[in-house]
Structures are given as C-alpha cells and as structure tokens.
Amino acid sequence: MTTLFxxxxxxxxxxxxxxxxxxxxxxxLLLAGALLLGMLHPDAARAQEGEALFPDLPLQGKLSQEMIxxxxxxxxxxxxxxxxxxxxxxxxxxxYCPYCQRDAPEVNALFERVRGSELWEQMRFLGIxxxxxxxxxxxxxxxxxxxxxxxxxxEYVLHSALGNIGxxxxxxxxxxxxxxxxxxxxVEGSPDSLEEMFREMLRKAGLR
Amino acid sequence: MMRFPWxxxxxxxxxxxxxxxxxxxxxxxPAEARADHPVRPGLFDPGPLSSQDSTLxxxxxxxxxxxxxxxxxxxxxxxxxxxxxxxxxLSFVPAAxxxxxxxxxxxxNLALKTFEEHDTIVLGLSxxxxxxxxxxxxxxxxxxxxxxxxxxxxxxxxxxxxxxRSDGMSERALFLxxxxxxxxxxxVHDINKRPDLGKIMAEVKKLSAR
Numbered sequence: 001m002t003t004l005f006x007x008x009x010x011x012x013x014x015x016x017x018x019x020x021x022x023x024x025x026x027x028x029l030l031l032a033g034a035l036l037l038g039m040l041h042p043d044a045a046r047a048q049e050g051e052a053l054f055p056d057l058p059l060q061g062k063l064s065q066e067m068i069x070x071x072x073x074x075x076x077x078x079x080x081x082x083x084x085x086x087x088x089x090x091x092x093x094x095x096y097c098p099y100c101q102r103d104a105p106e107v108n109a110l111f112e113r114v115r116g117s118e119l120w121e122q123m124r125f126l127g128i129x130x131x132x133x134x135x136x137x138x139x140x141x142x143x144x145x146x147x148x149x150x151x152x153x154x155e156y157v158l159h160s161a162l163g164n165i166g167x168x169x170x171x172x173x174x175x176x177x178x179x180x181x182x183x184x185x186x187v188e189g190s191p192d193s194l195e196e197m198f199r200e201m202l203r204k205a206g207l208r
Numbered sequence: 209m210m211r212f213p214w215x216x217x218x219x220x221x222x223x224x225x226x227x228x229x230x231x232x233x234x235x236x237x238p239a240e241a242r243a244d245h246p247v248r249p250g251l252f253d254p255g256p257l258s259s260q261d262s263t264l265x266x267x268x269x270x271x272x273x274x275x276x277x278x279x280x281x282x283x284x285x286x287x288x289x290x291x292x293x294x295x296x297x298l299s300f301v302p303a304a305x306x307x308x309x310x311x312x313x314x315x316x317n318l319a320l321k322t323f324e325e326h327d328t329i330v331l332g333l334s335x336x337x338x339x340x341x342x343x344x345x346x347x348x349x350x351x352x353x354x355x356x357x358x359x360x361x362x363x364x365x366x367x368x369x370x371x372x373r374s375d376g377m378s379e380r381a382l383f384l385x386x387x388x389x390x391x392x393x394x395x396v397h398d399i400n401k402r403p404d405l406g407k408i409m410a411e412v413k414k415l416s417a418r
Contacts, residue, residue, distance in 0.1 A: 094244045094246070094311060094315075095315050095405070096244075096246075096312060096314050096315035096402065097244070097246040097311060097314065098317075098348045098349045099246050099349075101314065101318055101349075102349060130244045131311075131402070133404050133406055134406075135405060135406030135409070136404070136405050139318075139405060139406075143318055156244070159244060166244075166246060167244055
C-alpha cells in the first residue's frame, strides 16, 4: 500500500521509473539519516563552545534568600538569562559523582577568589545537580559548605538538552543580549587543574 | 530511454518511507537520557533493563537471613556481627563498572557520617568478584563502608533475599535491618534508576528514633 501511495504520489507508472526518480528519495534518506545522527549521537548533540547557546530552560528548586540575592534574581523558578551578571560559571554535578566530590573544595576556593576580586562585578556561580533531588543537592551543598547557589535537575531536563553530558561538567557562559547565553568554554570531566581550566575560560572570554 | 525493472519504484517508495520514519525515530529519547554518570572511561552501559527480574523472599517484619561474606580486605563480615549494636542498611547493586551503580555508592560514602549519626552502618553487596570490586571502588576514589563480594557461590546472598536476577546480576535493592535483626524497610528499586537518598535517610532516621 505504501508502494502504491508513493507511486501515485510520484505521478507515474512504476514501470516508467528512471534513475532520476531515485535521486529524490535517496537525497531525502541521506538528509534524514544525517538529522537522526545529529539528534541522537550524544557528542553531536553536546553543546559546543563558541558555536552553541546554552539551553535557557527554567530552573526550579529552593534557594535561600541569601543565594537569591547573590544571583540577583527575584526567586525561583527562573531562567539563567534572568541572572543579570554578564558571565556565569556553571557546574553540572551529581551528589553521587566522586569526581565532583573531589573537586568541590577547589570549586569553592575558586568562587571565593572570584568573590574577592574585581571579577565579582561581572560573574556569578551556579551549581546544577543532574538527576539529583532537592534533598540530594542540599545534602551536597551542606557537606561541602558550598558558598554559591545549587539547584536540582531531577528529571534530567537540562542534562538531556546538553547532550547527556558526564559529570562534572564546567561551563563559562556569557550573556550576549536577551536570552542569548553563549558558551564561552566547556569542560567535561574533572580537569587536571581547575585553576588552569578557569584561566583558559577567562582567556577565551577576553577577561585576562 | 532505459527502463528499470519493476523493483526500482518499490525501492524508491521504501526509501521515501524510511526517510520519513528516521526523523520520527529521532524524536524518541535516547536510552541513556535519564542516567547521569561520572566521566570515567571504561564504564559499560548495558542499556535499559527490565526493572525487576526476581521474586522477593524477605519482607518487612521478617527476620533478616544471616550471611557471611568476605570484604575487599579479606575479612569475613557477618550480618549477625551487628546484632544488638547497629542498624544495618544492605545495599545490593547489580554490577560493577556500570553507570548507575557507579553513581550510587559514592553518594552513600559522602553520607556515611549521617548514617553513623543515626546508628546505622552501610554494607555494600555485589555479585562481582573481589578483584573487580577492588578495581572499581579504587576508580571511585575508595568506598569507606564494607564492600562484600557475593561472587561465590554466585549470588547466594542475593538469592537468599530474593533479589538475584535470571542473568546472574542482583537487583538494585535496599534492606534496612534493625538491631534485633528484623527487616524494617525494603526497596527493590527499578534497576535502571537510583534510589533517592532523601527517602532512605527518612527511613534510617525513623528507625533510629524508635
């Protein structure tokens, strides 16, 4: 029946098909295949710095008043583009990720250095717990005395939008106009040196 | 002009149908879309599995079957060693070097102090052998609670509790046992998902408050 339908759609008798008639469906097939690969392959879907915008999805969860003020937002839910600072350092983590746990004190130290520098005028930090509940995010933040806001992505919404990234995943974002969050630099996995990674982020942002 | 055999238009139509179907397939979520995983080369992703594949033999209110297994240091650990001393949380995980399992015990490791504050010890059980468990836990930067190998006779303890799957792995299961050796909480979780620490802690706190 499908054959019949497409034969009719093509407007010609099956016996009169020529090589040219194959070009259209073959082309469509190749295009569809390319689309499929692009959409399903995690690496292909992964957000790439300099050429992709960060998915500006709504973030939900509980934040203390202090953390709300630190971000400069009115409350939750909010979108990352609602954060008024020009740059945002984002850490995608999981409470269950041993590498995130190992990095946590260093990320805190990085935050404190930024807070004590002129960069604080332009930059804020945000942690997003992928696949973590509010309890798990709070537990992690409590264990490591995290001094910046952390929110859950319990249903893996952002995680999927970013291409099913592994943890930890560090990004520096830059606001390029309303709702435009450019990925300046992104690093998947625990780097050999967080300090070095951050310097590279600043270099790419033209901040140092 | 050259005429093509009758099969060509059918091929042509089939290609068209496939071309239409492929983008539709792309709309389906990828299998791993809902599993976070630490970036670690060498993890094996078995893909989605049937959520449960065993028949539970131990229920809330039952006496927990005693067992003796060897930990990674070669020490024999008996469940009855904790009788009258501590509540025990048994955590069965299906297999070493897989994404969800690799993202479960490190969280309990982080929460060990909280478990201890509520008079509870965690025992991790896996049907993997000791060398495998040693390498795996080292890759996770070490696990500070006893990790017990239920490798031989294969999955005997998992089977005793009714959480041995037909493929030889265990379920992702939790049993909370009180100081009298009575089972107070059971969660045979969907093997593809990680149990929420908040719910486990609520049960642990409830038990320690008795």
